[in-house]
Amino acid sequence: MPTSFTALFDEKYVLLTTFRKSGVGVPTAVWAAADADTLFVITVATAGKVKRIRNNAEVTLQPCTMAGRVKGDVAPVAARAEIIDDPDGLAAGTAALEKKYGWQFRLAFRAERRRGAGASSRVILKITAA
Numbered sequence: 001m002p003t004s005f006t007a008l009f010d011e012k013y014v015l016l017t018t019f020r021k022s023g024v025g026v027p028t029a030v031w032a033a034a035d036a037d038t039l040f041v042i043t044v045a046t047a048g049k050v051k052r053i054r055n056n057a058e059v060t061l062q063p064c065t066m067a068g069r070v071k072g073d074v075a076p077v078a079a080r081a082e083i084i085d086d087p088d089g090l091a092a093g094t095a096a097l098e099k100k101y102g103w104q105f106r107l108a109f110r111a112e113r114r115r116g117a118g119a120s121s122r123v124i125l126k127i128t129a130a
Contacts, residue, residue, distance in 0.1 A: 017061075029064050035093075
């Protein structure tokens with residue numbers, strides 16, 4: 001079972017836990033793709049996790065299922081998240097995610113474009129080991 005930050009790089013789903021001002025953790029299953037020593041997550045700019053990261057960049061990560069159930073008995077890995085909304089950062093994060101998830105990623109974001117949401121409504125979470 002993964003016990004380090006880099007061990008999470010090959011996981012299909014990662015449980016990203018962000019923290020409210022009260023300290024209560026809010027877990028979310030996400031796609032995450034690595035580039036060098038960084039994990040990238042894409043999300044909507046107005047998502048609750050983005051608001052929480054603006055207040056507290058400390059996050060934890062664990063391997064999980066699509067439903068958000070932690071795989072095995074794995075301790076959370078401490079990390080730090082940064083919100084990236086500039087075009088170059090979005091391109092780098094999107095490229096890493098598309099490389100890892102391929103047609104699934106393209107299909108998910110094609111549906112987003114059909115609903116009228118665009119790149120301006122997304123941000124990349126750049127996550128590094130704490």
